[in-house]
Amino acid sequence: MGDRFSIEALLPEDYLDHQLRSDVRAGLTGRPKSVQPKWFYDAAGSRLFERITRLPEYYPTRAEREILTARSGEIAAATGAASLIELGSGSSEKTRILLEALEPDVYIPVDVSRTALEDAAAGLVRAHPDLTVHAVVGDFQHELKLPRSPGPRLLAFLGGTIGNLTPGRRERFLAGLPGLLEPGDSLLVGTDLVKDERTLVAAYDDAQGVTAAFNKNMLRVLNRRLGADFDPERFSHVARWDARREWIEMRLRSDGAQSVRIASLDLEVRFDDGEDLLTETSTKFRREGVAAELERAGFALRRWWTDEAGRFAVSLAELS
The missing domain is CATH 3.40.50.150 (Vaccinia Virus protein VP39)
Incomplete structure (x- = not known):
């Protein structure tokens, strides 16, 4: 070229690793538990998002x-x-x-x-x-x-x-x-x-389940990069419209009580049955x-x- x-x-080579550890520790020890949406995007997450952009609902x-x-x-x-x-x-x-x-x-x-x-x-x-x-x-x-x-x-x-x-x-x-x-x-x-709520929710909860796979892939990112032991099959994808704040929330809901170990953070996180992990808010304007x-x-x-x-x-x- x-x-x-x-x-x-402008960023040091270890910037993303440092940010991931910092964000995940803060998010998983907060209330409600959360992980920032920028951690969706490993190679698999990027491919899934490309599929999302071609869905009829999105x-x-x-x-x-x-x-x-x-x-x-x-x-x-x-x-x-x-x-x-x-x-x-x-x-x-x-x-x-x-x-x-x-x-x-x-x-x-x-x-x-x-x-x-x-x-x-x-x-x-x-x-x-x-x-x-x-x-x-x-x-x-x-x-x-x-x-x-x-x-x-x-x-x-x-x-x-x-x-x-x-x-x-x-x-x-x-x-x-x-x-x-x-x-x-x-x-x-x-x-x-x-x-309308129906259109908004459908854009984040498509009939083919691609967005659900995209959401759960974040857990695989944490497993791979932080030595966590999330079982993505023990979480359900949830998309809901918050009419007061006028934003969509994407969540992962724990199917049963469970504990997750984050090895690189020396952190154990307890999820109650039905407890949500907030993965994205998307404000509508x-x-x-x-x-x-x-x-x-x-x-x-x-x-x-x-x-x-x-x-x-x-x-x-x-x-x-």
Whole structure:
């Protein structure tokens, strides 16, 4: 890839192992017991999630792609972005739609996985001969620094991932974004919207059981990486809508009383019969709420687009 690709590692090599141990100890000794959803994604978990995105019940990926395909030209015209920054870029799949419309000079993908960044960059550099890719191995929930790049800049946070942050974490995350940008730069955010309970629950509890397998795979991740002895078959997948908080919860419910040993943490965790392990919350949004959260962080909402069915939204905001 030559001088058109560079990669900067902001995280030490043992960062993910340290974070996993810290998160799991805090989560399994808390009330309710919980594990953060970022630990779904080992190789098997990533493959299962790809299957989820193709399920008839799971609309967010298709809906966001529909919006980006229809509105990428407007995004390019509104921002005039010379640099595209993407947080949690992964395979940079949907970003290709933006790159075609924006034709930026620089693309800055940020992800915790160096392998994912390198794999995605190889294809992008081939497809866009004039594009320079400055990849960053970093965690958007922690201190983040970006390489210098030409303005104006567009920072993208897609996939509805912002909904996986609890309100306090989301507020801190958004408050930190202006430090990465300059006045006049833009923020593009994908958010799943509040809708009927049946549609929402089905998206997280599909008829084929793929989401259940994805949820239980987290226990296999903990077994492999932390020497735990979870039996995934002794937990049931649960998806429920919390109407007060307007979020979906995914849980693993203990089938019977049991104890689990986490060898590398020297920790034994007791589950009562029917006790839940919270593995994900996914907030669903309304336009007025998105606008208010962005405003508190220093952004002004400029555009709001939804898919034809009104299930998902992409917001374009400008840093004041």
